[in-house]
Amino acid sequence: xxxxxVVNGETIIMAKEEDALSFIAPNAKLLIVDDHExxxxxxxxxxxxxxxxxxxxxxxxxxxxxxxxNQYDIVFMDxxxxxxxxxxxxxxxxQLEDExxxxxxxxALSANxxxxxxxxxxxxxxxxFVPKPIKLMELCACIRKWLPENLIVTEGVEGILxxxxxxxxxxxxxxxxxxxxxxxGTKELFLSLLGDFYKLIDQKSTKVEKCLEDGxxxxxxxxxxxxxS
Numbered sequence: 001x002x003x004x005x006v007v008n009g010e011t012i013i014m015a016k017e018e019d020a021l022s023f024i025a026p027n028a029k030l031l032i033v034d035d036h037e038x039x040x041x042x043x044x045x046x047x048x049x050x051x052x053x054x055x056x057x058x059x060x061x062x063x064x065x066x067x068x069x070n071q072y073d074i075v076f077m078d079x080x081x082x083x084x085x086x087x088x089x090x091x092x093x094x095q096l097e098d099e100x101x102x103x104x105x106x107x108a109l110s111a112n113x114x115x116x117x118x119x120x121x122x123x124x125x126x127x128x129f130v131p132k133p134i135k136l137m138e139l140c141a142c143i144r145k146w147l148p149e150n151l152i153v154t155e156g157v158e159g160i161l162x163x164x165x166x167x168x169x170x171x172x173x174x175x176x177x178x179x180x181x182x183x184x185g186t187k188e189l190f191l192s193l194l195g196d197f198y199k200l201i202d203q204k205s206t207k208v209e210k211c212l213e214d215g216x217x218x219x220x221x222x223x224x225x226x227x228x229s
Contacts, residue, residue, distance in 0.1 A: 021136070021137065021140050022154060022157050023050070023140075023144060023152050023153060023154045024049075024050050024051045024153045024157055025050055025051065025052050025143070025151045025152055025153065026051040026052070026053075026153070027053075027151050028050075028052045028073045028074070028143075028147055028151045029052070029053045029054075029055070029071065029072050029073050030047070030052050030053065030054050030055070030072060030073060030074050030075070030076065030143075031054075031055050031056070031057060031066060031070075031072045031074075031075045032044070032054060032056050032076045033056070033057045033058075033059070033060065033062075033063040033075065033076065033077045033078055033081070033086065033089070034058070034078040034109065035058050035078065035081040035222075037196070038193055038196055038197065038200075039078070039109075039132075040056050041189070041196070042133075042183070042184060042189070042193065043076065043134060043139075045184055045186065046134060046136050046139055046184075047139070047143075050140070050143065055070070055072075058081075059085075059089075060081060060083065060084030060085055060086060060089025061083050061089070062083075063075065063077065063089050064084075064089055064092055064093060067096075067101060067104070068096070068098075068101075072104065073105070073146075073148065073151060074104075074105045074106075074107060074143060074146050074147065075104060075105070075106045076107050076109050076130070077089060077090060077106055077107065077108055077109060078109045078110070079109065079110040079112065079117075080110075080222050081222065082218075082219055085222075086108060086110075087120065087121070087124045090106050090108075090121075090125045090126055091124050091125055093125070094125040105127045105128070105146040106125065106127055107128045107129065107130055107146070108121040108126045108128070108130070109130055109132060109134070110129070110131065110132060111131065111132040113129075127146065128142055128146065133183050134183070135183070136182070170187065172194075177190075180194075204223065207223055208220065208223045208224060211223055
C-alpha cells in the first residue's frame with residue numbers, strides 16, 4: 001500500500017505472495033505503452049522471470065495501431081505521454097468495433113495514485129491501475145488477475161520475488177541501493193538504468209528548456225512529470 005492509498009482510506013486486499021509470484025505465462029502477449037525508454041526497460045526487466053511475450057509502444061497512437069494489427073492479453077498504458085496520452089488512447093480503443101479489443105484488459109500506469117486519478121481511469125475505460133514506481137508484487141498480482149487461466153502455468157514454478165539479501169554489497173552515496181535493485185528486478189539492470197539515467201541528464205534538460213522556450217506547455221508538463229523516474 002502506498003501513501004496515496006492510505007490518504008484515500010482505501011482497503012487493499014493483496015493476493016497471497018506465493019500465488020502472485022509463483023507462475024509463468026510464456027504464451028501470454030503483453031503490450032507496454034510508455035514514452036520513456038527507461039520505464040520500458042524497468043517493466044521488461046521485472047517481467048522477464050514470467051517469460052511473457054512483450055511488445056512496446058512509445059505513445060497512445062502507436063499503441064492503437066499495434067492493437068488493431070495484433071492480439072494482446074493485457075495492455076499496460078502510461079498516463080502522460082506526448083502525441084496521444086493514455087486516457088485519449090484508451091477512450092479510442094474502447095470505441096473500436098472489434099468486440100475482443102473493446103474487452104481487452106487495459107491497466108493504467110501512473111505515479112498519480114489519488115482517488116481522483118483512479119476515478120478518471122475507470123471512467124475512461126481502464127480496467128485496473130498499477131502505481132509507479134512499479135513494484136514486482138503489484139505488477140505480478142495484476143497480471144495474474146487479468147490473464148486467462150489457460151495462460152497461467154504454476155506447476156513446478158518456484159517464487160520469482162527478487163531478493164537482495166545475498167547480493168554482493170554495493171554502496172552508492174545518496175541512493176538506496178537495496179530498494180533500487182528491488183524496483184529494477186536485478187542488480188545488473190539497476191546499474192544499467194543508472195548509466196542510462198546519467199547519459200540522459202543533459203538531453204532531458206535541453207528538451208525541457210526547449211519546450212518552455214517554444215511555448216509547448218503540454219509537452220513541457222509531460223517532460224517535467226517524467227523527471228520522477
